[in-house]
Amino acid sequence: MFESLSQRLSTTVNRLRGRGRLTEENIREALREVRIALLEADVALPVVQALIQRIKVRAVGQDVVKSLSPGQALVKVVSDELTVVMGTANTELNLAQQPPAVVLMAGLQGAGKTTTVAKLARLLTERKKKKVMVVSCDVYRPAAIEQLRTLAEQVGVKFFPSEAGQDPVAIARAAVAAARREVVDVLIVDTAGRLHVDEAMMAEIKALHAAIMPIETLFVVDSMTGQDAANTAKAFNEALPLTGVILTKTDGDARGGAALSVRYVTGKPIKFLGAGEKSDALEPFHPDRLAQRILGMGDVLSLVEEVERKVDQDKAQKLAQKVMKGKRFDMNDMKDQLEQMGNMGGLAGLMDKLPGMSGLPDSVKSKVNDGEMNKMIAIINSMTKKERRHPDLLNGSRRARVARGSGTQPADVNRLLKQYMQMEKMMSKLSKGGTKGLMRQMRGAMKGMGGMGGLPPMR
Structure with a gap:
């Protein structure tokens, strides 16, 4: 998200460097x-006007804080105001009621409601330790009920069965009764969508809401629809007492206008962002962190949380002990590291959260793709157990065999082995406590990842 917006804002800030005061003219x-950057990002015009006015009032004539350049002072102002527009802080789900806490999901067809139901169910189960049940009241879309049944099995939550010929309100009431009997903490109700807002759709979802009185009514909207996302959210908000919004498909939205518009237009908080098809691809929405990412400052807090949640701590501990004992880092260890990186969203996902990445040239960013990482894993999988433990055995004929087995070229195998040797040297330095040498090796390893995009050298 926000690639073009980040680049333009970075360019704007750079122009102000070296000036001692922020004047009205500059x-x-x-x-x-x-303003141009926000409009190109498909932010709703009223939001752009309000945001620019707020920034101008705060920034004009402001003395630059000691040790900060004017550009950095402007970044602080812009960051603060972006955060305010998007909602200041994360707004969690309100589940504080006698179980079951009912969550009603609304939205247009194609926004990703059903997959989002499964993602939310998994998040509540794993992070909040809630007992969750899901039910589909979509009796119109072919296979909608079966889709939710399959997803519920995948994420390990209870599924309340329903059929296409049933009345949606009857289904919802029966599900609430079942959730109460089975002492379920949260019941998530999936509803039917339409291709556009219409009276029949609104009447049905109003009836559903009145029947089950949900504590949370969440509007699920495709972020790639830009300003339309905010307008549709506004229409639903006028018909239903929405408590929040979930933006989906944010990984395919390079502009990000919806994230900047929805809160301002509807007055309702964005509670979650969905990115990708995987069932764990749903994250709480933090306006302050997103503002930092827009301005190229990264999102280190989210990265740390993701590492804590998704990295296999046992494997990490074993690798650390292995290295500190002076044992050799081998191909199995390298494969583990690549897979852990994939679990955290791959290289592209990591780069999005690292500070300064928005300033990288497009030629570098375009090379950072997870296809190369998957190729490396495929090459390692084509090696024998003995070759993984002892990569020195990989002579010319063995490398050719590994390339054929992995569907790659011998040059790809050679590149992987070169990167492995750099990592192995780095681990060796670590075991000897040579921090300066370690940093040099890390810099060399990054440079050597040319096949994977060539991340910028550390400084």
């Missing part, structure tokens, strides 16, 4: 660029 020039 602020006006900078804000013109910010």
Whole structure:
């Protein structure tokens, strides 16, 4: 998200470097660029106007804080105001009621409601330790009920059965009764969508809401629809007492206008962002962190949380002990590291959260793709157990065999082995406690990942 917006804002900030004071003239020039960037990002016009006015009032004539350049001072102002527009802080689900806490999901067809139901169910189960049941009241879309049944099995939550010929309100009431009998903490109700907002759809979901009185009514919207996302959310908010919004498909949205518009237009908080098809691809929405990512400052807090949640701590501990004992880092260890990186969203996902990445040239960013990482794993899988433990055995003929087995070229195998040797040297330095040498090796390893995009050298 926000690639073009981040690049333009970074360029604007760089122009202000070296000036001792933010004057009305250079602020006006900078804000013109910010306004264009926001409009190109498909942010709703009223939001752009309000945001620019707020930034201007705060920034004009502001003395630059000691040790900060004017560009950095403007970044602070813009970051603060972006955060305010998007909602200041994360708003968690309100589940504080006698079980079951009912969550009603609303939205247009194609927004990703059903998959989001499964993602939310998994999140509540794993992170909040809730006992969750899901039910589908979509009696119109072919296979909608079966889709939710399959997803419920995949994420390990209870599924309340329903059929296409049933009345949606009857289904919902029966599900609430079943959830109460089975002492379920949270019941998530999936509803039917339409291709557009219509009276029949609104009447049905109003009836559902009145029948089950959910504690949370969440509007699921495709972020790639830009300003339309905010307008549709507004229409639903006028018909239903929405408590929050979930933005889906944010991984395919390079502009990000919906995230900046929805809260302002509806007055309802964005509670979650969905990115990708996997069932764990749903994250709580933190406006302050997203504002930092927009401005190229990364999102280190989310990265740390993701590492804690998704990295196999046992494997990490074993590798650390192995290295500190002076044992050799082998191909099995390298494969583990690559797979752990994949679990955290791959290289592209990690780069999005690292500070300064928005300033990288497009030629570098385009090379950072998880296809290369998957290729490396395939090459390692084509090696014998003995070759993984002892990569020195990989002579020319063995490398050719590994390349054929993995569907790659011998040059790919050679590149992987070169990167392995750099990592192995780095681990060796670590075991000897040579921090300076370790940093040099890390820099060399990063440079050597040319096949995977060539991340920028550490400084």
